[in-house]
Amino acid sequence: MAELTAERLDVDGLLADPAIRIVVCCGAGGVGKTTTAAALGLRAAEVHGRRTVVLTIDPARRLAQSMGLSELDNTPRQVKGIDTESGGELHAMMLDMKRTFDEVVQQHTTPQRAAEIFGNPFYQAMSSTFAGTQEYMAMEKLGQLRAGDEWDLIVVDTPPSRSALDFLDAPARLSRFLDGRMLRLLLAPARSGGRSMFSLVTASFGLFSRAVQKILGAQLLTDLSGFVAALDSMFGGFRQRADETYRILQDPQTAFLLVAAPERDAVREAAYFAERLVAERMPLAGLVLNRLHHSAVGALSAEQSESAADDLAAAGDQPLTVAALRIHAGLIRQTERELGVAATFTDAFPSVPAVAVAAQPADVHDVDGLRTIGALLA
């Protein structure tokens, strides 16, 4: 097929390597990330005999669809109907964000405190909608899976974030949040023995408190203060875990795979991510370029086909061939456009290996389809 200029990514080598324990698939939304993660997991289990778990975070339940499962929950479920002759297994799970958050709280505080936290409206909002909660909890779940040491390989499909970078930024943002002056300010009254935070804030930050009071109202401040005080006891442990997971991501046991489709935005996102991974010294294994089109009749150019089609059409002859030539010309132009877009990445990161996966005539949503994708990747 028309070739990418980059060195070919050795996916089988990666999946077979016992030293690799985590594969993180990241990239923009809509590029086939989930399908790629599932296909990699399936191949690791079937071909390389590894006990593999695929962690997906997407509420659209795409992995469930692509694995032919109707429902996934927070516990890994074995995927049936795969070839286990090599001794491998494939399990899949979908992150339940709220439940994971609840478990973290329970692990880090007393039952009484946990009950207080669960009842607080801020916790209810934060645990289900906190910008970045998905990312925090994905990291937390990844940390748990890795710590259990039960799996040969964990394949992670990153959340459909606004930006793929959010996944990397989540722990840092958490730390910044916890160290923030605002949080200290709100914690001050709780630490100083239950004095009303309101009066304390009023005393030291007149202007500020006036604003806060006006915007938020007193009830909201009481809830917030209670929430922050209750969480205070467990924040240290929470942050430590996030930091640990971050270190695992930097470790050579992890391989990051950028996933992109040959579209401008997706490739741009992959380039941003590659820059970040390099800057953070994270192990970038390569680029998977999904849905690349391909013609087996590359020698017949688009211009040649079109002018031949025009001539035949003008003569009123061979309508089927006219249409076939137009279809071919469209395909060639699409292939050229896609390779041009891909080159913006491979030119900028010539040392990053890449693999192209040919576009499938129909979408993948069963194990057979995943197996086909896995074979194309390898």
Next chain:
Amino acid sequence: MGEHVNRWPARLHVVTGKGGTGKTSVAAALALALAAGGKRTLLVEVEGRQGIAQLFETEPLPYKELRIVKVAGGGEVRALAVDPEEALLEYLDMFYHLGAAGRALRKVGAIDFATTIAPGLRDVLLTGKVKEATTRSHDGKRIYDAVVLDAPPTGRIGRFLNVTAETARLAKMGPIKTQSEGVASLLRSPITSVHVVTLLEEMPVQETLDAIVELTALHIPVGRIIVNATRPALLAGQKVTKAELKRGLAQAGLPTDGATVSGLAAEVKAYQTRLELEESLRAELAEAGHPVVELPLLSQGVDQAGLDELAAALMRA
């Protein structure tokens, strides 16, 4: 009055869609279309992506309404990238005259804190700004004939637009509650219309249908389903034999070797498989009960001419 007023009756057009479906391009094209006939429209983005600037190949947009395109007939499109922090400061200043206090809030990290701990507040600020632009008037005349919002993707659109649900849990009373209720009532009125952009591919269609169900349950008006990047259907349902292809190629003076003939036949077959799938997806979309608009695939990519082509197609729709 341009005729499109009847075809696109809302004043606030919210454009969502699965990632990769081209919703930013469609939003921009709609803003162009609605500016025809001497109108002024505002194209808004809220996710900090600078997608509009990239599309129009301009410098990153500041938090300011700037003209990005002049439209034939005296119309214009302005663009705005809403930043939640700036929106909050503006809001504070407008309603509380908190110039200095607002800056103090930023200094202690209050704004970062507020939008981090309660993302619902962030969405209220973003949608609040959109509401303000939609309803703003000067001397009794509206500033914008239409506002087009390049909204978050289908997976998050319900949560983004359901502002009261998110804030009601936190603020039982007070200005935040009032603000979010104001936004919510605008979003549930006929002034608003949410359009969902999709491709004729399974996942985007599924997410489109899911989003329509979700928005309908929230009583947020769904406008049109916009199918982007469609191609003309050639040879639908027709059988193409290799013998026939070979005769045609020979007549055109092109190679007729086995590899070329079977290669082309395979391409036609793959294309037809794709067409059948697209046809069944079209049928699924039609069943959703909302008008469907199809936009052509831009063979030369999305440039100004391409956007104009999409705008023309939207105006005809």
